[in-house]
Amino acid sequence: MTIGKLTWLSIASAALAALLALAPARADEVKAGDLVISQAWARATPNGAKIGGGYVTIENKGSAPDRLIGGSADVAGKIEVHEMSMDGGVMKMRPLEKGLTIDPGKTVKLAPGGNHLMMMDLKSQLKQGDKVPVTLEFEKAGKVTVSLDVAGVGAQGPAGAGASGGKMEMNKMQDRSGMKM
Ligand SMILES: [Cu+2]
Numbered sequence: 798m799t800i801g802k803l804t805w806l807s808i809a810s811a812a813l814a815a816l817l818a819l820a821p822a823r824a825d826e827v828k829a830g831d832l833v834i835s836q837a838w839a840r841a842t843p844n845g846a847k848i849g850g851g852y853v854t855i856e857n858k859g860s861a862p863d864r865l866i867g868g869s870a871d872v873a874g875k876i877e878v879h880e881m882s883m884d885g886g887v888m889k890m891r892p893l894e895k896g897l898t899i900d901p902g903k904t905v906k907l908a909p910g911g912n913h914l915m916m917m918d919l920k921s922q923l924k925q926g927d928k929v930p931v932t933l934e935f936e937k938a939g940k941v942t943v944s945l946d947v948a949g950v951g952a953q954g955p956a957g958a959g960a961s962g963g964k965m966e967m968n969k970m971q972d973r974s975g976m977k978m
Pocket residue numbers: 879880890891913914915
């Protein structure tokens with residue numbers, strides 16, 4: 798009986814270990830110091846386009862603010878951090894001269910119609926399904942390379958998220974809080 802119980806226990810714990818090993822790793826998350834960068838994506842560009850928008854979600858788990866100040870990529874001659882703002886009733890974008898601040902405990906989401914990474918002097922077309930390595934530069938966390946998943950030309954979120962992008966993000970957030978426990 799005792800041996801049987803022990804055997805059952807070891808099988809159970811082996812099964813549990815296997816399940817934990819199988820738990821999906823969040824390959825889309827990149828950690829850099831106190832920052833967690835996720836949902837890195839870009840919009841596909843029309844043939845011949847010289848600029849493209851890149852988007853990431855940055856969470857600051859530290860106790861001090863950090864700033865996204867720029868980036869670089871083989872695919873682009875230059876990457877700037879841009880903001881959108883209204884200028885005389887017209888939506889315009891302009892570089893954030895001092896970068897984009899990520900306050901401690903906060904999550905900053907770059908998205909179409911808002912803050913974005915402006916990839917300029919594109920060397921090649923960004924095609925849906927491509928993965929584009931981009932190195933982000935933070936004031937404190939330094940340089941961090943992420944891979945932008947290229948979604949459709951008019952996509953509002955990362956590939957696969959589609960219309961339920963918001964919902965998927967909610968699931969992720971719940972999942973994340975579960976991991977802490
Ligand atoms: Cu821009």
